[in-house]
Amino acid sequence: MITEENITHWRSQFPILQTQVNGKPLVYFDNAASSQKPQRVIDSIVHYYTRLNSNVHRGVHTLSQKATDAYEEARTALAGFINAPEKECVIFTKGTTDSINTVASGFSQAFLKAGDEMWISAMEHHSNIVPWQMACERSGAKLRIIPMDDTGTLLTESFLNELGAKTKLIAITHVSNSLGTVNPVKEIIAKAHSLGIPVLVDGAQAAPHMKVDVVDLDCDFYCFSGHKMYAPTGTGVLYGKREWLEKLPPYQGGGDMIETVSFEHTSYNVIPFKFEAGTPNIEGVIAFSEAVKFIQDIGIETIHAREAQLLAYANKKLAEIEGIRFIGTAKEKSAVVSFLLDGSHPYDVGILLDKMGIAVRTGHHCTQPVMDFFKIPGTIRASFAFYNTETEIDLLAQGLEKAKRMLL
Amino acid sequence: MSSIAELENEIREDFSLFEDWEERYNYIIDLGKDLPLIESSKKTEERIIKGCQSRVWLNAELREGKVYFTADSDAVITKGIIALLIRVLSGHKAEEIARAELHFIDDIGLKEHLSPTRSNGLVSMINYMKNYAARYAESNA
Numbered sequence: 001m002i003t004e005e006n007i008t009h010w011r012s013q014f015p016i017l018q019t020q021v022n023g024k025p026l027v028y029f030d031n032a033a034s035s036q037k038p039q040r041v042i043d044s045i046v047h048y049y050t051r052l053n054s055n056v057h058r059g060v061h062t063l064s065q066k067a068t069d070a071y072e073e074a075r076t077a078l079a080g081f082i083n084a085p086e087k088e089c090v091i092f093t094k095g096t097t098d099s100i101n102t103v104a105s106g107f108s109q110a111f112l113k114a115g116d117e118m119w120i121s122a123m124e125h126h127s128n129i130v131p132w133q134m135a136c137e138r139s140g141a142k143l144r145i146i147p148m149d150d151t152g153t154l155l156t157e158s159f160l161n162e163l164g165a166k167t168k169l170i171a172i173t174h175v176s177n178s179l180g181t182v183n184p185v186k187e188i189i190a191k192a193h194s195l196g197i198p199v200l201v202d203g204a205q206a207a208p209h210m211k212v213d214v215v216d217l218d219c220d221f222y223c224f225s226g227h228k229m230y231a232p233t234g235t236g237v238l239y240g241k242r243e244w245l246e247k248l249p250p251y252q253g254g255g256d257m258i259e260t261v262s263f264e265h266t267s268y269n270v271i272p273f274k275f276e277a278g279t280p281n282i283e284g285v286i287a288f289s290e291a292v293k294f295i296q297d298i299g300i301e302t303i304h305a306r307e308a309q310l311l312a313y314a315n316k317k318l319a320e321i322e323g324i325r326f327i328g329t330a331k332e333k334s335a336v337v338s339f340l341l342d343g344s345h346p347y348d349v350g351i352l353l354d355k356m357g358i359a360v361r362t363g364h365h366c367t368q369p370v371m372d373f374f375k376i377p378g379t380i381r382a383s384f385a386f387y388n389t390e391t392e393i394d395l396l397a398q399g400l401e402k403a404k405r406m407l408l
Numbered sequence: 409m410s411s412i413a414e415l416e417n418e419i420r421e422d423f424s425l426f427e428d429w430e431e432r433y434n435y436i437i438d439l440g441k442d443l444p445l446i447e448s449s450k451k452t453e454e455r456i457i458k459g460c461q462s463r464v465w466l467n468a469e470l471r472e473g474k475v476y477f478t479a480d481s482d483a484v485i486t487k488g489i490i491a492l493l494i495r496v497l498s499g500h501k502a503e504e505i506a507r508a509e510l511h512f513i514d515d516i517g518l519k520e521h522l523s524p525t526r527s528n529g530l531v532s533m534i535n536y537m538k539n540y541a542a543r544y545a546e547s548n549a
Binding site: 347407 | 430433434460463482483484485486
């Protein structure tokens with residue numbers, strides 16, 4: 001049972017939610033782009049620089065040991081968060097994009113060649129399109145697209161029948177950032193595995209909002225970002241099964257990722273270090289683990305339940321607005337509402353909402369192919385986090401009515 | 409015809425009458441709705457100023473040593489701001505346009521539209537107008 005007190009207490013931990021924008025209390029509905037940060041995550045960054053700052057995996061001195069311990073404890077925390085079977089399978093990256101590029105680079109070097117095929121879906125974010133286009137360009141493999149219908153639901157049946165010996169990888173988003181669709185990744189993975197095909201899941205929009213269990217999903221790779229789940233920017237995870245991470249070539253060369261170096265030959269370090277070249281984002285990773293503890297203290301199930309309430313309320317409330325057109329009406333949805341107001345450009349609506357202190361995203365949301373599919377220039381997207389409220393959704397609805405009056 | 413500086417001042421005066429953002433934006437929206445459209449034959453790919461969120465078409469023409477602009481956009485607020493730029497710049501000598509600093513945009517509270525995060529092509533549009541004029545001014549120098 002989620003009470004008013006719970007919500008007030010959650011909100012009180014986010015200093016930015018107490019601020020004003022353009023003279024109005026901030027209504028922050030751009031959580032799918034980046035979430036806000038609770039005080040304890042902010043504090044952990046300060047704590048790192050005041051008490052721990054030192055390079056990791058290098059020094060014998062006490063501070064370096066402490067920083068390394070905190071960094072490696074963060075790996076354990078993140079492994080626990082997604083139920084990874086061993087912490088060595090959790091690679092720290094700059095974010096989802098970096099995680100996907102790591103795999104795409106390795107695949108194009110070692111596992112893709114001319115004549116091969118790989119699949120992504122019609123609703124991918126640019127970061128799960130472009131790295132694969134580049135990988136296919138380098139290797140000569142062909143990139144194929146899983147189609148979707150006009151509710152934003154993937155048409156998996158025909159695609160599953162086309163999988164075969166030529167298929168080398170499926171890279172698919174768990175939850176669509178622009179439509180909110182939750183994809184049946186577990187079913188896709190099971191079918192792909194029955195044909196020996198590995199699957200990478202882009203979990204950027206899933207990890208903050210629902211229980212992710214990489215063992216239950218049985219995915220070969222799972223990628224997500226810290227900054228969308230209350231952690232600092234520049235943090236992310238690439239989870240991979242050990243067998244894959246061991247045979248995947250390293251992405252970048254540098255310190256920490258080596259075992260021995262000579263001018264004739266370098267042998268690489270074991271996982272996870274093989275994929276963590278150079279000094280990592282130490283304070284970011286430590287703060288990332290603080291964000292995980294923050295989520296665990298509330299409970300990801302509670303967060304999920306609260307966001308489902310907000311989505312249901314927003315769907316009902318916004319549907320009362322005359323001339324609203326929802327984009328993305330799949331049955332299984334995360335707390336994202338994408339829409340258009342008849343006769344107005346999303347950009348105009350976004351500008352006016354901003355004047356009212358309401359932060360939404362407008363535009364193509366880095367999913368231009370999705371916008372092309374619906375033949376629209378973009379959408380207005382409100383994406384919720386558990387700290388949002390029904391009152392804020394009411395303000396959005398009023399703001400949209402006002403924008404409509406001004407624009408039409 | 410008034411100079412660019414005089415036209416900028418006129419706009420400053422118009423905007424000084426508005427009490428809040430709503431009045432300001434209502435005026436811009438009205439300007440956007442009234443902006444005479446660019447001829448549809450000129451709404452070509454080459455005339456699109458690339459912007460992330462709203463599309464802007466801009467055409468520049470020379471007549472008797474003066475530069476005339478017409479434009480359109482799919483977003484009405486963008487269009488309203490274009491109408492202001494056209495009101496200030498169109499019909500002036502190339503050298504004058506190239507030199508114009510356009511401080512009025514800041515002064516009337518529209519600076520935010522020049523920020524790259526807005527990605528509305530407005531900065532590109534101003535650059536395009538001024539570069540076009542500068543190129544012509546140079547070739548005539």
